[in-house]
Amino acid sequence: MRVLTATIKTKTGLHARPAALLVNTVAQYKSEVKIAKNGQEANLKSLLDLLSLGAEQGDRITITVDGTDEDEVIAALQRCAMENELW
Amino acid sequence: MYKGVPASPGIAIGPALVLPKKQFQLEKRVIQDVTAEKNRFHQALAAAKSRIDDLIASAQAQGQTETAKIFEAHRLMLEDPELIAGVEKRIAEEKVNAEFALETTVNFYINLLAQANSDYLRERVADLKDVAGHVLQLLAGDGLQTPHIKADCLIVAAELTPSDTALLPLDKVQGFITEVGGATSHTAIIARSLELPAVVGVKKITSAVQNGDLLIIDGEQGAVLVNPDPGTVEAYRRKQAVLHRQKEELARLKGVAAQTKSGKTIRLLANVGEPWELPKALEYGADGIGLFRTEFLFLNRETLPTEEEQFQAYKEVLVKMEGKPVVIRTLDIGGDKNLPALNLEPEMNPFLGCRGIRLCLKDKALFTTQLRALYRASVYGQLKIMFPMISSLEEYRAAVKCAEEVRAQLIEEGHPVSSHVPIGIMVEVPSTALITDLFAKEVDFVSIGTNDLIQYTLAVDRMNEQISHLYTPFHPAVLRLIKMVIEQARKGGIEVSMCGEMAGDPRFTPLLIGLGLESFSMSPSALLAVKKQIRTLKNSTAKALAEKVLALPTAEQIKAVLGNEENKE
Numbered sequence: 001m002r003v004l005t006a007t008i009k010t011k012t013g014l015h016a017r018p019a020a021l022l023v024n025t026v027a028q029y030k031s032e033v034k035i036a037k038n039g040q041e042a043n044l045k046s047l048l049d050l051l052s053l054g055a056e057q058g059d060r061i062t063i064t065v066d067g068t069d070e071d072e073v074i075a076a077l078q079r080c081a082m083e084n085e086l087w
Numbered sequence: 088m089y090k091g092v093p094a095s096p097g098i099a100i101g102p103a104l105v106l107p108k109k110q111f112q113l114e115k116r117v118i119q120d121v122t123a124e125k126n127r128f129h130q131a132l133a134a135a136k137s138r139i140d141d142l143i144a145s146a147q148a149q150g151q152t153e154t155a156k157i158f159e160a161h162r163l164m165l166e167d168p169e170l171i172a173g174v175e176k177r178i179a180e181e182k183v184n185a186e187f188a189l190e191t192t193v194n195f196y197i198n199l200l201a202q203a204n205s206d207y208l209r210e211r212v213a214d215l216k217d218v219a220g221h222v223l224q225l226l227a228g229d230g231l232q233t234p235h236i237k238a239d240c241l242i243v244a245a246e247l248t249p250s251d252t253a254l255l256p257l258d259k260v261q262g263f264i265t266e267v268g269g270a271t272s273h274t275a276i277i278a279r280s281l282e283l284p285a286v287v288g289v290k291k292i293t294s295a296v297q298n299g300d301l302l303i304i305d306g307e308q309g310a311v312l313v314n315p316d317p318g319t320v321e322a323y324r325r326k327q328a329v330l331h332r333q334k335e336e337l338a339r340l341k342g343v344a345a346q347t348k349s350g351k352t353i354r355l356l357a358n359v360g361e362p363w364e365l366p367k368a369l370e371y372g373a374d375g376i377g378l379f380r381t382e383f384l385f386l387n388r389e390t391l392p393t394e395e396e397q398f399q400a401y402k403e404v405l406v407k408m409e410g411k412p413v414v415i416r417t418l419d420i421g422g423d424k425n426l427p428a429l430n431l432e433p434e435m436n437p438f439l440g441c442r443g444i445r446l447c448l449k450d451k452a453l454f455t456t457q458l459r460a461l462y463r464a465s466v467y468g469q470l471k472i473m474f475p476m477i478s479s480l481e482e483y484r485a486a487v488k489c490a491e492e493v494r495a496q497l498i499e500e501g502h503p504v505s506s507h508v509p510i511g512i513m514v515e516v517p518s519t520a521l522i523t524d525l526f527a528k529e530v531d532f533v534s535i536g537t538n539d540l541i542q543y544t545l546a547v548d549r550m551n552e553q554i555s556h557l558y559t560p561f562h563p564a565v566l567r568l569i570k571m572v573i574e575q576a577r578k579g580g581i582e583v584s585m586c587g588e589m590a591g592d593p594r595f596t597p598l599l600i601g602l603g604l605e606s607f608s609m610s611p612s613a614l615l616a617v618k619k620q621i622r623t624l625k626n627s628t629a630k631a632l633a634e635k636v637l638a639l640p641t642a643e644q645i646k647a648v649l650g651n652e653e654n655k656e
Contacts, residue, residue: 011390
């Protein structure tokens with residue numbers, strides 16, 4: 001299992017385009033990917049779940065990846081976050 | 088008469104077809120066979136997905152990227168693992184039918200999203216309802232209901248979702264009226280791309296109209312007439328016939344050169360503010376894009392577009408124009424046009440405030456991102472970059488410095504960049520118009536933005552209705568400035584064009600050609616009318632007209648002369 005913690009930098013938080021970007025990034029991988037904020041958890045492969053989590057700018061988030069391709073998922077997430085200045 | 092928001096121009100006359108509001112009589116049933124029920128759900132899901140894939144493919148094939156994006160978001164919802172798991176869980180644990188399980192699961196998310204304090208999330212609620220409605224229809228075993236339409240009709244609906252529209256037999260539909268929506272709603276976008284008249288935001292129209300009522304849609308005025316008297320129908324039929332004839336007559340000019348009778352060729356370019364206007368520009372034979380506004384990338388959203396997103400948009404227009412010149416204007420925002428993502432402070436005099444290049448020079452990150460995207464796209468066609476609201480050479484030099492730095496940086500990073508990207512300015516501030524000769528030594532081209540040039544020259548706020556009568560392109564001062572810009576630019580050996588409303592108004596065509604203008608940029612729909620005007624002109628007549636008009640003392644007299652049909656010959 002790999003864990004990634006970050007603080008949301010993007011102005012709108014994880015709504016709008018950033019949410020769809022993240023979901024699309026992890027959708028193709030086998031690993032289970034969860035995102036948590038203040039003890040609330042959501043499936044990062046689910047757009048509806050992620051939107052409902054309502055992660056805002058400045059929120060501290062924890063992403064847990066569990067599965068055979070977890071390293072690749074972490075790398076893909078970091079790349080996506082960097083290119084789009086998500087966190 | 089009912090008034091709404093004009094969404095797509097044209098006149099349509101015909102019987103109404105009122106689309107019923109979607110109401111599903113949802114029944115909660117107890118099921119025995121959990122596996123069979125899950126299978127039923129998955130079959131409906133697969134059918135809905137394959138339908139959406141078709142819609143995406145056909146939208147893409149027709150170049151409607153905006154519509155395609157809407158459907159792509161829909162597919163993401165159909166594939167949502169939590170939504171699917173939620174439905175399966177309810178079927179298995181509560182032993183309820185798939186319809187009920189889906190409805191409850193969807194409502195759960197709708198409640199969560201509807202609480203959000205964000206327009207974006209509320210729009211997603213509409214998408215989610217649209218998608219779920221589809222699956223429910225498929226579960227009901229009706230297939231996707233295509234309304235039975237045998238004859239031509241005008242569609243009246245509370246709301247038309249993109250998937251509703253896609254299901255309509257569009258060869259029979261002559262126009263659209265909806266209760267909700269603004270000029271940028273889905274219905275408006277689709278109607279314009281189909282060139283069908285549409286009026287949106289017409290309150291309570293579905294209860295005012297019955298199936299078969301005779302309707303008139305005036306897409307220009309945003310008016311809807313219900314069961315008008317025969318005289319009115321006759322008047323609109325004549326208006327419709329005139330529009331139709333004009334359209335046909337103009338259509339014949341599509342492949343014809345924009346040449347005066349004396350053999351002088353004029354360049355006709357298109358102004359494009361939204362990607363959907365591009366195919367139209369090509370269809371009407373534009374020689375290139377004289378003004379590509381980039382504001383659409385920034386408006387109606389809460390975040391700024393990334394470099395990558397902008398790069399894709401600029402690349403797309405360059406590729407689609409197949410090597411023809413494309414002038415892309417850097418962000419012209421600020422003042423009255425605010426962006427949520429920028430948090431601009433309200434100003435006392437927004438039109439004299441921090442807008443256009445002034446804002447970009449203040450917010451370097453914003454400017455640099457756009458310039459990077461532009462230069463990266465430059466290898467895909469013939470790009471020209473244009474700065475708006477330039478009022479001094481210092482500003483122009485500062486903007487060019489930014490551009491050069493960005494260019495050097497990209498080359499250092501190993502990005503391919505076109506070796507020649509001309510840089511020019513909008514001439515829309517009188518101070519710049521007055522020193523066109525000095526600018527001509529440093530810029531590659533100028534484009535006269537008449538809308539702002541008029542308001543700044545005449546000190547008339549064009550948003551203020553109390554003084555709207557003072558806003559006139561016929562004012563001799565405006566014409567003198569235009570004459571000066573054209574002359575000085577030509578003397579300095581740089582390209583000069585015009586991209587304001589005046590360029591697309593055939594009344595000004597003879598005068599502008601007489602003043603020496605050879606390049607006009609306008610909304611695609613004006614191209615053919617201006618071309619027609621050009622083809623009736625002799626250079627000597629145009630010159631004589633320009634001399635005559637420039638000697639007149641008042642806007643009224645100038646208007647009388649330019650409005651006169653006789654000087655076209």
